[in-house]
Amino acid sequence: MFKLKRDPASQPNSWRTDNLPAWGLFFVTPWIIGFVAFTVYPFFASLYFSFTNFNIINFTPRWVGLDNYIELFTADPLFWISIGNSIKYAALLLLFATVFDIFIAYLLSLNVKFLSIYRTIFFFPVLVPVVAASLTWIWILNPRFGLINGLLDLVGIKGPNWLASPDTAMLSIILIAVWGSGRQVIVYLSGFNDIPRSLYEAADIDGASGTQKFRRITLPLLSPQIFFNVVTLIIFSLQSFSEVFIMTQGGPANSTLLYAVNLYNRAFRDFAMGYASALAWIMFLLILALTLIIFKFLAGRVIYER
Amino acid sequence: MAVLQPTAPGGRATSSEERNYLLRQRLKSVSTHAFLIVFGITFMLPFVWMVSSSVKPNVDIFELPVRLIPKSIRLENYTEATEAIPFWQYLWNSTYYTIFATIGAVLSNTFIAYGFARVRWRGRNVLFIIVIATMMLPFQVRMIPLYILFAKIGWLNSFLPLIVPNFFGNAFYIFLMRQFMMTLPKELDDAARIDGASEWGIFWRIAVPLSKPAILTVAIFEIIHTWHDFIGPLVYLRHPTKYTLSIGLRLYFTQYGAEWGLLMAAAAMFTIPMVIFFFFAQRSFIEGITLTGLKG
Numbered sequence: 248m249f250k251l252k253r254d255p256a257s258q259p260n261s262w263r264t265d266n267l268p269a270w271g272l273f274f275v276t277p278w279i280i281g282f283v284a285f286t287v288y289p290f291f292a293s294l295y296f297s298f299t300n301f302n303i304i305n306f307t308p309r310w311v312g313l314d315n316y317i318e319l320f321t322a323d324p325l326f327w328i329s330i331g332n333s334i335k336y337a338a339l340l341l342l343f344a345t346v347f348d349i350f351i352a353y354l355l356s357l358n359v360k361f362l363s364i365y366r367t368i369f370f371f372p373v374l375v376p377v378v379a380a381s382l383t384w385i386w387i388l389n390p391r392f393g394l395i396n397g398l399l400d401l402v403g404i405k406g407p408n409w410l411a412s413p414d415t416a417m418l419s420i421i422l423i424a425v426w427g428s429g430r431q432v433i434v435y436l437s438g439f440n441d442i443p444r445s446l447y448e449a450a451d452i453d454g455a456s457g458t459q460k461f462r463r464i465t466l467p468l469l470s471p472q473i474f475f476n477v478v479t480l481i482i483f484s485l486q487s488f489s490e491v492f493i494m495t496q497g498g499p500a501n502s503t504l505l506y507a508v509n510l511y512n513r514a515f516r517d518f519a520m521g522y523a524s525a526l527a528w529i530m531f532l533l534i535l536a537l538t539l540i541i542f543k544f545l546a547g548r549v550i551y552e553r
Numbered sequence: 554m555a556v557l558q559p560t561a562p563g564g565r566a567t568s569s570e571e572r573n574y575l576l577r578q579r580l581k582s583v584s585t586h587a588f589l590i591v592f593g594i595t596f597m598l599p600f601v602w603m604v605s606s607s608v609k610p611n612v613d614i615f616e617l618p619v620r621l622i623p624k625s626i627r628l629e630n631y632t633e634a635t636e637a638i639p640f641w642q643y644l645w646n647s648t649y650y651t652i653f654a655t656i657g658a659v660l661s662n663t664f665i666a667y668g669f670a671r672v673r674w675r676g677r678n679v680l681f682i683i684v685i686a687t688m689m690l691p692f693q694v695r696m697i698p699l700y701i702l703f704a705k706i707g708w709l710n711s712f713l714p715l716i717v718p719n720f721f722g723n724a725f726y727i728f729l730m731r732q733f734m735m736t737l738p739k740e741l742d743d744a745a746r747i748d749g750a751s752e753w754g755i756f757w758r759i760a761v762p763l764s765k766p767a768i769l770t771v772a773i774f775e776i777i778h779t780w781h782d783f784i785g786p787l788v789y790l791r792h793p794t795k796y797t798l799s800i801g802l803r804l805y806f807t808q809y810g811a812e813w814g815l816l817m818a819a820a821a822m823f824t825i826p827m828v829i830f831f832f833f834a835q836r837s838f839i840e841g842i843t844l845t846g847l848k849g
């Protein structure tokens with residue numbers, strides 16, 4: 248998605264170029280209006296609010312300079328806890344989901360029978376509304392009567408408390424997110440299907456091993472899909488909110504307090520809008536920095552030409 | 554992964570080597586299916602558990618050892634779930650939100666993408682880079698000022714803050730539709746222009762009909778997105794008559810957390826429309842996701 252299509256028929260001297268520039272703007276106008284109202288305005292308003300003490304009761308921001316940022320870095324343990332949790336969540340989810348989804352997509356690409364059934368199964372969690380899925384998982388992970396500990400009980404194992412214990416809650420929400428990552432399987436599958444079989448046949452003739460074929464053929468030719476999935480997964484997992492807000496509300500003992508959950512609590516539970524705006528800006532800068540780093544280090548390794 | 558790769562049959566295939574190769578292929582196929590079946594069952598278990606719990610009478614819910622297949626079936630859970638919460642009201646609210654948000658997304662993004670894909674004008678590429686850049690801005694940055702803006706103009710507790718922005722385009726959908734429209738042959742436009750069609754006529758009579766797959770993809774994505782949406786209604790809809798299923802169901806859980814039979818019945822009813830929808834639109838679904846991924 249990051250290398251844009253060239254427009255083949257549009258040479259600089261094409262008669263259309265300067266023919267009716269107004270038409271282009273005409274079509275794009277709704278976006279420009281929306282961009283100003285719903286992106287530019289909130290962007291700068293949020294920056295301004297982050298330097299104010301602003302609660303929702305009286306709607307009057309009072310300038311406090313850098314106070315919010317100073318408090319956040321020096322006097323707010325929840326800020327550091329939530330940033331640590333979010334990084335842990337994003338990193339582990341990235342690792343587990345990428346390895347698992349590539350593995351499943353690889354199996355699906357092997358010309359298996361019943362492909363469409365398997366594909367539907369792995370995609371299915373995407374269809375379950377986030378609230379319905381979260382409630383179901385709370386019930387599945389119920390320490391006593393839930394499905395998992397119930398099954399473990401059958402073989403005489405006492406299961407952990409999952410969402411109710413600070414030791415396992417984070418792992419639980421990460422595994423639940425892996426369960427919901429079927430979109431990525433579909434993207435990887437399309438990547439696998441695009442790799443010409445002849446390359447593997449040629450490698451077979453040269454006597455290449457499985458590992459060699461994976462490293463020299465599969466991985467490079469899958470790189471556009473990996474790049475796309477890695478970037479979107481990082482951006483989305485750092486903003487992740489709903490599942491955790493429903494299942495644990497950040498608990499127990501703040502062990503799943505993700506950054507976005509902490510931010511929401513500050514804004515809509517404590518009504519500290521100025522402070523929450525400062526949190527939002529730190530989040531934005533973090534995502535921006537991470538995206539730029541990924542682009543710098545990964546984009547050059549992505550191979551687009553087939 | 555490496556273990557599953559067949560080793561080369563080798564240049565001089567003797568019959569025993571050949572048999573060996575076939576055996577390996579067999580083994581590989583069996584292990585592939587074994588993995589897929591085990592993971593597949595694991596993936597479906599939550600849904601099975603949801604449906605199974607939704608028909609269990611309360612006494613069977615808290616029972617050990619657990620039963621995946623219910624001992625007795627109590628369908629009244631479903632009718633009771635619709636009475637325990639204003640289910641039909643919530644369902645209507647979710648449907649209303651989904652319909653109008655999807656109309657907005659389809660109309661605006663088709664229109665906008667045409668301006669980026671099929672018309673050349675100065676500044677187009679710069680603006681398009683800005684469109685892409687807005688994807689990196691987290692919702693949380695816009696959340697607070699937009700909440701205050703909508704509060705000031707009296708839109709809180711209405712669907713307007715959730716629906717109106719959809720009529721002004723969305724970066725991801727614009728990108729998706731633009732990529733699709735660029736693959737349509739330019740000659741069609743030129744031919745139409747020679748025949749005296751206006752720019753509007755080309756958009757409406759040529760680009761829109763030919764872009765149907767992309768339009769369908771945007772509609773599908775938006776339907777799923779709004780049906781699932783939790784944070785939007787959570788922020789803007791504070792009045793119980795406006796709750797969507799997402800909000801209403803969670804509220805019921807926070808109040809009656811132990812009513813798992815009714816909760817799972819409600820969750821199942823919330824999920825079923827998406828499942829039916831998926832089976833009708835399955836092909837466009839899968840194609841749509843493939844379409845968003847990046848062909849050069």
